[in-house]
Amino acid sequence: MAIRFTGFSTKNKSAINHILTGKDLIIEDLMNHIMTRKGERVMMPTFGSIVHEMIFEPLTPEVKSIIEEDIRSIIEQEPRVTLDFIKVSDTDHTLTVSVTVSIVNEDETVTLEIDLERE
Amino acid sequence: MSQERVDNLFASESWTAVYTAFTNVSLKAYDFDTIREALIDYVSITYPDKFNDFISSSEFVAVLDLVAYLGHSLSFRLDMNTRENFLDTAERRESVLRMAKTLGYNKTRPTNARGFLKITSVTTNQPIADNEGNSLANRTINWNDSNNADWYENFIDIINASLTSTSKIQDPMASMVLSGIENYLYEINQSDASRAVSFSFEAPVSGANRRFEAVRTEFKDDKIIEAEPIETKKFTIINRNDNLGPASDRTGFFVYAKTGKLNFENFTYNTKVSNLIETIASANISNTDVWVQRVDTTNTYSSSVTKVDNDTRETAIYNSLRNGNGDIVSVNTIDNNAVELHYGDGVFGNAASGNYRVWYRTTDNENYRVDRNDVNEKVISIPYTGADKKNYRLVLTVSSTRDFSENFAAESYTSVRRIAPRSYYSQDRMVNAQDYNVLPLSLGSNIISKVKAVNTTFAGKSRYFEMDDVTGHHSNISITGTDGAVYSDTDNITMKLSFNRQNGNTTDFVRNEITKALRHPSLINLFYEVNKDYAKIDLVPSVDFTVDPSNKKFIDTGTTMDESVWPGDFVKLELGADDYQWTSVYYGESAPVANSKFQVTSSVKKISGTIETIVRGYRTRLEVQEITAIKNKIAESDDDIILKYVANDDATYTAPAIGPYIWKIHDAENDAPLVEGQDVFVTLSYNSGIRESEAEYKIKFTGRKIVFASTEQIKFYYGNEDLVVDNETNLAERDKLLINYYNGDRPETIINDTITKYMTIGSTPIDASSYVQNGDSAEFDALFANTGAAQNLDFLQSDNTGVILKPTDSTTHYLVSPVGIEYPYTPEPDTNDVPSV
Numbered sequence: 001m002a003i004r005f006t007g008f009s010t011k012n013k014s015a016i017n018h019i020l021t022g023k024d025l026i027i028e029d030l031m032n033h034i035m036t037r038k039g040e041r042v043m044m045p046t047f048g049s050i051v052h053e054m055i056f057e058p059l060t061p062e063v064k065s066i067i068e069e070d071i072r073s074i075i076e077q078e079p080r081v082t083l084d085f086i087k088v089s090d091t092d093h094t095l096t097v098s099v100t101v102s103i104v105n106e107d108e109t110v111t112l113e114i115d116l117e118r119e
Numbered sequence: 120m121s122q123e124r125v126d127n128l129f130a131s132e133s134w135t136a137v138y139t140a141f142t143n144v145s146l147k148a149y150d151f152d153t154i155r156e157a158l159i160d161y162v163s164i165t166y167p168d169k170f171n172d173f174i175s176s177s178e179f180v181a182v183l184d185l186v187a188y189l190g191h192s193l194s195f196r197l198d199m200n201t202r203e204n205f206l207d208t209a210e211r212r213e214s215v216l217r218m219a220k221t222l223g224y225n226k227t228r229p230t231n232a233r234g235f236l237k238i239t240s241v242t243t244n245q246p247i248a249d250n251e252g253n254s255l256a257n258r259t260i261n262w263n264d265s266n267n268a269d270w271y272e273n274f275i276d277i278i279n280a281s282l283t284s285t286s287k288i289q290d291p292m293a294s295m296v297l298s299g300i301e302n303y304l305y306e307i308n309q310s311d312a313s314r315a316v317s318f319s320f321e322a323p324v325s326g327a328n329r330r331f332e333a334v335r336t337e338f339k340d341d342k343i344i345e346a347e348p349i350e351t352k353k354f355t356i357i358n359r360n361d362n363l364g365p366a367s368d369r370t371g372f373f374v375y376a377k378t379g380k381l382n383f384e385n386f387t388y389n390t391k392v393s394n395l396i397e398t399i400a401s402a403n404i405s406n407t408d409v410w411v412q413r414v415d416t417t418n419t420y421s422s423s424v425t426k427v428d429n430d431t432r433e434t435a436i437y438n439s440l441r442n443g444n445g446d447i448v449s450v451n452t453i454d455n456n457a458v459e460l461h462y463g464d465g466v467f468g469n470a471a472s473g474n475y476r477v478w479y480r481t482t483d484n485e486n487y488r489v490d491r492n493d494v495n496e497k498v499i500s501i502p503y504t505g506a507d508k509k510n511y512r513l514v515l516t517v518s519s520t521r522d523f524s525e526n527f528a529a530e531s532y533t534s535v536r537r538i539a540p541r542s543y544y545s546q547d548r549m550v551n552a553q554d555y556n557v558l559p560l561s562l563g564s565n566i567i568s569k570v571k572a573v574n575t576t577f578a579g580k581s582r583y584f585e586m587d588d589v590t591g592h593h594s595n596i597s598i599t600g601t602d603g604a605v606y607s608d609t610d611n612i613t614m615k616l617s618f619n620r621q622n623g624n625t626t627d628f629v630r631n632e633i634t635k636a637l638r639h640p641s642l643i644n645l646f647y648e649v650n651k652d653y654a655k656i657d658l659v660p661s662v663d664f665t666v667d668p669s670n671k672k673f674i675d676t677g678t679t680m681d682e683s684v685w686p687g688d689f690v691k692l693e694l695g696a697d698d699y700q701w702t703s704v705y706y707g708e709s710a711p712v713a714n715s716k717f718q719v720t721s722s723v724k725k726i727s728g729t730i731e732t733i734v735r736g737y738r739t740r741l742e743v744q745e746i747t748a749i750k751n752k753i754a755e756s757d758d759d760i761i762l763k764y765v766a767n768d769d770a771t772y773t774a775p776a777i778g779p780y781i782w783k784i785h786d787a788e789n790d791a792p793l794v795e796g797q798d799v800f801v802t803l804s805y806n807s808g809i810r811e812s813e814a815e816y817k818i819k820f821t822g823r824k825i826v827f828a829s830t831e832q833i834k835f836y837y838g839n840e841d842l843v844v845d846n847e848t849n850l851a852e853r854d855k856l857l858i859n860y861y862n863g864d865r866p867e868t869i870i871n872d873t874i875t876k877y878m879t880i881g882s883t884p885i886d887a888s889s890y891v892q893n894g895d896s897a898e899f900d901a902l903f904a905n906t907g908a909a910q911n912l913d914f915l916q917s918d919n920t921g922v923i924l925k926p927t928d929s930t931t932h933y934l935v936s937p938v939g940i941e942y943p944y945t946p947e948p949d950t951n952d953v954p955s956v
Contacts, residue, residue: 006168007170007179017171029176036176036353041181042185043140043184043191047175
């Protein structure tokens with residue numbers, strides 16, 4: 001039987017009494033990881049993402065490749081999901097990373113739209 | 120749970136009971152990783168149903184990380200604080216110094232080299248002339264110049280011209296005799312306009328260019344020291360004379376110099392500040408060269424501030440009273456060998472106020488030595504005002520002499536850790552051995568690196584004893600007296616050897632236990648005393664021998680000797696005129712040794728020589744036949760066994776031959792009776808005891824002992840509580856008694872008559888009631904007057920020219936050492952026919 005994960009969140013509106021479980025918890029953990037700047041986490045300097053440093057870069061194929069690689073490595077560190085698709089795009093004010101992942105042991109696909117605003 | 124714990128705490132529960140709640144907490148976790156792991160373990164065990172999202176991206180895990188980080192930081196600080204509070208574990212230099220300071224210990228900073236530089240030549244541009252009218256201006260006059268007959272006069276003329284009016288040659292400012300060397304201080308009349316407190320130059324010493332400074336000197340407390348740098352004072356030179364002539368290293372004119380660089384800093388305090396601490400941040404400030412002065416607003420010297428060891432309360436008031444004014448400062452070492460100046464508190468010492476100047480000299484923080492001529496022909500140029508009030512320049516060329524000390528590096532922090540607590544323990548006094556061991560170390564680890572003090576004796580030891588340790592424990596003692604006596608006496612010995620006849624190992628008992636008695640020194644003494652004339656065989660004529668060059672322990676006589684040599688015998692080899700060597704014959708497995716080739720225990724010093732004398736050895740190792748005989752006797756009955764050492768006349772002991780003497784069972788019925796003190800024998804008596812383990816043989820024998828006695832004047836202190844161990848062999852040392860006879864006043868000639876007279880042997884008075892002429896000698900019964908020891912002594916007789924007549928068997932008196940070396944009487948040629956021992 002698949003393990004059902006129970007976790008904790010102070011900011012997710014789905015969390016009742018700050019308790020989050022299942023798919024919501026996995027997505028929350030994944031977003032926590034992506035939204036953490038590399039170097040930000042105490043005593044774990046390699047934890048986090050570099051997309052925040054990339055949002056003001058021109059979205060050349062090289063930069064796009066770097067962002068994709070970064071997201072891919074983050075998702076590989078999350079054993080509860082498998083990566084299906086990544087798409088990096090931008091508008092005038094926003095860098096958007098669209099990630100589609102499948103949740104392991106649950107026949108479900110989730111697409112995350114990560115908008116990083118250039119302001 | 121936590122509330123319960125708090126409630127329990129307030130309820131004064133036992134500490135251990137309250138903290139049982141921590142059984143699930145890992146108290147071994149001190150760093151981030153282990154604390155994080157412990158926290159996660161704790162959560163996973165305690166709340167398995169409520170949380171199992173232990174991935175790093177989890178928000179809760181991020182919070183745990185923060186807590187772990189905090190724990191890590193706190194435990195680090197706690198750990199560091201604890202470690203830094205103990206001298207042994209403190210790492211920070213500041214902590215070490217502060218703790219040492221708490222113990223009243225000040226780390227030793229580098230000590231600069233200092234000493235005398237000899238002035239090898241002088242030059243002046245002043246127009247002066249010698250007594251013949253020759254100008255000396257701009258002429259270089261060398262000290263001890265063989266090309267200039269008037270060098271001394273010229274030298275003095277130039278020096279004199281540069282001195283102040285109050286100090287001229289023969290009229291010095293100060294004089295002092297130090298270690299037999301006369302020292303005279305002279306002051307150069309330095310120009311006011313260009314006055315310097317020191318004159319610097321560089322010289323290569325120990326692989327680096329070192330800065331030297333020639334400095335002003337003063338004589339104080341029987342020392343020649345650098346004077347405090349005061350710009351209004353004038354430079355000095357020293358005239359030294361060791362009365363060994365001008366070429367001597369210690370005769371001539373000298374300047375006092377130090378390595379390093381003199382600096383100063385000015386400080387102004389407009390208001391009085393109590394307990395002011397001022398830091399001089401320059402690195403490697405000399406341990407000795409710090410001066411603090413009060414100056415006026417133009418920075419001109421006003422007065423000196425006294426340096427004191429301690430600026431706290433009682434010490435401070437003592438210092439201020441002792442020194443007559445309250446201007447005190449203590450100089451404390453801080454990191455990097457910089458210093459902190461601690462001024463008084465305004466109550467027990469003056470608080471800092473006004474203008475101050477601090478002089479300090481920095482030096483190299485390393486060990487090196489300034490040797491003679493390391494400083495070679497360096498030039499110092501000193502402006503001075505001549506008697507005509509005009510300014511001139513004196514140029515001195517200087518070179519280092521042997522009177523120059525080393526430059527010492529600062530004390531290491533390891534040394535501070537080690538010595539500070541010990542120094543505190545000694546409390547600046549040396550009372551017991553431990554104090555003597557540690558207090559000198561506080562001078563700095565480079566100056567004294569190791570001390571070992573041993574308690575030896577009490578206060579008030581006699582000044583007549585020429586030694587360090589009157590107990591003789593660590594040094595030889597030499598005692599002189601007039602009532603000493605040496606005599607031999609019977610020595611009754613009883614030994615108990617544990618052995619059970621029924622089930623004991625007889626072979627082992629005979630080989631190892633009985634021989635303990637046979638090799639007793641008293642028995643050996645007896646053997647040599649009884650057999651002194653039989654054991655010693657002078658070979659006439661002596662027998663030539665050669666030595667195997669490849670092994671100098673093999674002696675080959677080439678021909679068969681008349682006297683066989685046996686293992687254990689001593690042989691006296693003559694290797695040349697008055698060149699003798701005693702050695703013993705090797706005790707090998709195969710005995711006897713052939714009588715033309717044999718081996719000795721020490722290498723013969725020359726490849727050929729002659730064998731002069733053979734002294735029969737006293738054999739303590741039993742041979743197979745002897746062991747068998749003793750074993751049979753033991754097995755036969757538990758009767759007493761008498762084992763005697765006699766001349767080998769028993770045919771059963773000749774195949775194989777053992778030697779001239781054998782250990783033999785005495786047959787009480789058939790053999791001649793043995794006499795105690797004359798025959799060498801031991802008696803073994805068996806006692807079965809009432810328990811099996813108590814069975815033993817008791818061995819009794821009578822030997823001879825050599826006794827030295829003195830009733831009053833010569834005493835030996837015998838303490839056997841701690842052994843003195845030989846450093847090379849690691850064996851406990853045995854005391855050795857060497858006796859030298861001193862023949863001082865001798866009585867009148869005593870010869871040819873029966874004498875009833877109080878007389879002396881050597882310097883020992885004896886009571887000889889009479890003596891009897893006996894051919895070449897005389898025999899008398901002597902009673903040592905002081906010791907009461909009775910002894911039958913022999914006189915030796917000399918002819919009228921003082922030559923001692925050849926001793927016969929009855930006139931030779933021997934002292935024989937336990938190892939069998941004899942010390943025969945050797946008379947000194949003397950015109951008096953006086954019996955001596």
